[in-house]
Amino acid sequence: MLTIKDLHVHYGAIHAIKGISLEVNDGEIVSLIGANGAGKTTILHTVSGLVKATSGTITYNGINLRTTPPHKIIDLGMAHVPEGRHVFSRMTVMENLRMGAYSLTDNEQIKQNIEMVFKSFPRLKERAKQIAGTLSGGEQQMLATGRALMANPKILLMDEPSMGLSPILVKEIFHIIATLHEKGITILLVEQNAKMALSISSRAYVLETGSIAMSGNAAELMEDDRVRKAYLGV
Amino acid sequence: MSVVDGLTLFIQQVINGLRVGSVYALIALGYTMVYGIIRLINFAHGDFIMVGAYSLFFTVPLMISAGMPAWLSVIIAVAVCATTGVLVEKLAYKPVRAKGTKMSALITAIAMSLFLENLAQTLFGANPKQVGTIFSLPMLLGFSGNTLLTILIGVVVMVGLSLYVKYTKGGQAMRAVSEDKNASMLMGINVNRIITRTFAIGSGLAAIASLMYIVQYNQVTNMMGTMLGLKAFVAAVLGGIGNIPGAMVGGLVIGIVESLSKAYISPLTGGIITSAFSDAILFGILIIVLLVKPTGIMGEKTGEKV
Incomplete structure (x- = not known):
């Protein structure tokens, strides 16, 4: 579905992403x-077109995302819930959701989607x-997620x-992700x-400083000693 | 002077203040909308009024000789100003914004202002030109009909703009872009298109402001936008730069302050401070606002929640 091959990203002189390849298949939950500062957010920003890659390929269902303008990406069926929520803080909850549906033109569909988001949240x-x-x-995290679902x-x-x-909200948010x-x-x-x-x-x-250190089945990674020491605190 | 006469004079001055204030308000809206969307004080905005006024100067006689109502010229003026605004954005500001700092964009804005003023002087000369009568209404309840109509136009435009920004998809997208460009892009909003549209609307409002100004003063010069622009800028800062209702309130307040200070400052100070000081008072307001409440009347700090 989403395939990244040998991606390099620079911020000025800083080599932030150093040749990363990864893929996400239909129906998966894949974690980075x-x-x-390992470059996780940079990868997402590059996929969404907010940051320009230096080299490499990003394709989504065969479409080259590197040449797709950022505002067209949502039309392909890809939505991005940014770090720090980035809800439109001076607009109402409803207006935020309507902005989430900016790419839709069918008012009936927008109404249905608002109902769907209200049902989930x-x-x-x-x-x-x-x-x-x-x-x-x-609540802002729920809004940012709901807005993306619109x-x-x-x-x-x-x-x-x-x-x-x-911690309670973290559980709730992960429950929501599993439900989605x-x-x-x-x-x-x-x-x-x-x-x-x-x-x-x-x-x-x-991810470690711009490169992929390990990858694989999530359950296996959870048992891996290096992962347990470095990221799970055990 | 009897009490009744004094009251009549006062009301007269307030009405005059509302008239000039609604001109300031429309111009201030242009400043504030552009600032809201790209964080740039568009110092060329005042000169868009001059562009609109020259457009009226040339098209009013054409309309009259074609047997059409002269006020239709304002439609052409809006189109001319909107085009000017969009061209200035596309040719000057956008390339500079992509490469440089905020300071270079600001200097570019000052350069565009000087460019437009000097271009107009080269093309049309430095002498003031008289614009034909656009509309002339009879007195109404002891007030000038033109003044009342000017205020009415201002109110209608401001209400219309408020409704657009609050309720339409395009207006909401404008607010979204002014708040967070990246998040707007993720929603599928074409940010550049919204910026262009904002320039077009803001500059179009300047054309309506020039109509309202011309109806009162009938004169066009290449420098007419400088002082109008500066006063409207004070209005925008007073209301809270970037805040649309703020620009409207700021414009009306500045208009009334100007009108009342012109009328009363000399008698109140026994002639020590004359009405010639009214501009100094206006710019004094700018300094006080910047010192006491830099965010303006309606401006608010919005912190980001983590």
Whole structure:
């Protein structure tokens, strides 16, 4: 579905991504785990076109994403929930959801999608008219996820959805991710919370300073001594 | 002077203030919308009023000789100003924004302002030109009909813009882009298109402002936009730069302050400070706002939640 081959990304003189290859197959949850600054977010930004790659290929269902303008990517069925939520904080919850459906033109479809998001996140329905900036961190994460779902994505890129949330909310967010997956959405998940990420993933890649250090079946990685020492704190 | 006469004069001055204030408000909207979307003070914006005024100067006689109502010229003026705004953005600001810093964009804006002023002087000369009468209404309840119509146009445009920004998909996208360009792109919003549209709308508003100005003063010069632009800029800062309702309130407040200070400052200070100081008072407001509440009346700090 999504294939990245020999990707290199530079920020000025800094070589942030050093020849990474990875793939996400239809129906999988794939995690990218690794320390701060390993390049996880950069990979997602490059896939979405927010950051330009130096070399390498990124294809999604055969379409070259490196030459696709960022605002066209959502039309291909790929949505991105950015790190730090990035909800439109001065707009209402409802307006945020409508922006999520910006690429849709069918008003009936938009209405249905809003209902679908409200069903998954009842708290957003209660707060539909509230300004997004006044929501709690967990609610903002729900809004950012709901907003991405508004465009009926087939694949969801999720960047640090658990960041800054209390342990109870972290559980809730991962439960939501698992539910989305059951509904048939493929997920590429970036997480610092490696334990939670591995527990719901089918496969994972371990990133270290711009390169893939390890990859494989999530359950096996969880048993790997190096992974346990470095990322699971055991 | 009796109390009744004094009150009549006061109301008259407030109405005049609202008239000039609605001109400032429309111009301030252009500043604030562009600032909101690309964080640039478009110092050439004042000169778009001049472009609109020259457009009226040339098209009003054409309309009249074609037997059409003169006010239809404003449609052409809006198109001319919108095109000017979009061209300035595409040819000057966008390339600089891609390469340089905010400071280089700001300097480019000043350069565009000087360019437009000097281009107009070369093309049309430095002497003021009289624009034909666009509309002339009778007195209404003791007030100038033109003044009342000017205020009405201002109100209609401001209400229309507010509704557009609040309720339409395009207006909401404009707010989204002004807040977070990357997140907007992820939603599928073509950010460059929204920026272009913002310039077109902001500059189009300047054309309507020039109509409102011309109806009162009838004169066009290549430098007319400088002072108007600066005062509207003060209005935009007073209201909170980047904030659309703020620009409207700021414009009206500045208009009323200007009108009242012109009328009353000399008698109130026994002639020590004359009405010639009214501009100094306006710019004094800018300094006070920047010192006391840099975010303006309606501006608010929005912190990001983690």
